[in-house]
Amino acid sequence: MRGISISERVLRERARKLGAYRQIGRTIFFTPEDLQKIFEPTASRNSPDTLAEAKAAPAGWRDMPxxxxxxxxxxxxxxxxxxxxxxxxxxxxxxxxxxxxxxxxxxxxxxxxxxxxxxxxxxxxxxxxxxxxxKDNRLRAPKGGGQRTVFMTPDEVEMLIRAAGKQPSAFLAPLITFLVGQGARMGETLSLRGNDVNLSARYAILRDTKNKQERTITLIPRVVAALSLLPTIGNDGPVFRRFDGKEFKERKSRGGQIRNPFSYAVEQAGLSDEVTPHICRHTWATWHYAVNKDPLLLKKEGGWLSNEYQRYVKSAPCGLAESIVYHGWGFSTL
The missing domain is CATH 1.10.260 (434 Repressor (Amino-terminal Domain))
Incomplete structure (x- = not known):
C-alpha cells in the first residue's frame, strides 16, 4: 500500500460503496482485507464474478438516507x-x-x-x-418481555371522553364511549348503520365484522345514553361521522381518519401515546372480565373465533372492578 495518497472523504466513500469497512457506533475502521479490496485495481473489481455479485445485490441501499x-x-x-x-x-x-x-x-x-x-x-x-x-437485512430485536396488554383505567377513560367532548365533532365522545363500552373493532364501529341500532331494546347489529360473521351486541346503559344524543340513530347511513357530517373511511393505519382527532384528545387528556383507538378494545376486554369473570361471555361479545380472548382472562389489578362499576360502566347488567 506504500506510495498511495487518498483523502479521508474519498476513502470513506469508496469503502462504503464497496462495503469494505467495519463500524462501531460512528467509528469506522478497516481490516487488511478491507484495504486490499479498496485499493485493488479497478479491472479486478470489474471481473465477471464480481460484476455478477454486484448485479445480484440491491444497488445503493446502504447509501440511502x-x-x-x-x-x-x-x-x-x-x-x-x-x-x-x-x-x-x-x-x-x-x-x-x-x-x-x-x-x-x-x-x-x-x-x-x-x-x-x-x-x-x-x-x-x-x-x-x-x-x-x-433490502432484506434484518436486525435483531432485544429479547425479553412477552406480549403486553395495554389498557386504560376508568379515570383515564373519563379524561379522554371529556377531552373528546371539547372538540368540534359531536360524534367523537360517543364514538370513544362506544369503543370502550362495547369493545367493537374500529372497522366494525365505523361501518355500524343507524338503522341497525335499537336503543329501547339495547342492541346493535355489527354486519361488517373481521371474521365476516354478523354479530349482535348488547348495549350497556352508558353507551345507550351516549348514542341517544346522535341524530343518526335509526336512520340509514353510518352512526359515527366526521365533524363535517361526512362518512369516515376506515384505514389500517392507527385508526384511519379518526387518528388525528383521537390522538389530539389523548394529548389533551395527558395520556400516553400508546393509547390508540384499538386500545379501547383492550380496555373493554380487560374491564369486561374483571367485572363478570365469564370468559365465554367475553369471547361471544368480543366476536373472537380464536383463543386470543384468553390474554384478558387474568387477575385484574386490585380495585379495578369496583372502579369500573363506580364510573358507570355496567357490564354486569349484560
Missing amino acids: FSKALAAYRDSGKDARFLDKLLLHFQEMKLGDINNVSMSHASQSIYPGRAPATLRRQLYVPVSAIINFV
Missing part, C-alpha cells in the same frame, strides 16, 4: 405508526450505518427506560421493516 427510505415506506401504504419519532432521530443517517449499536443509542434517546416489548414494537420492528422494504 433513512428519511428517503421512510418516505418510500410510508407512501407504499405500510403501517405508519411510530414513524415520526424515528424520522426525528435518524433523519439523514444512511441505512448502511444503522446497526445494533446505533439502534441501542436510538432506544436510549427515543424511548429511555421503556420495556423491551415497547422497544420491539415501536423501534426495532418499524426500523427493520423500513430497511427490509429496500
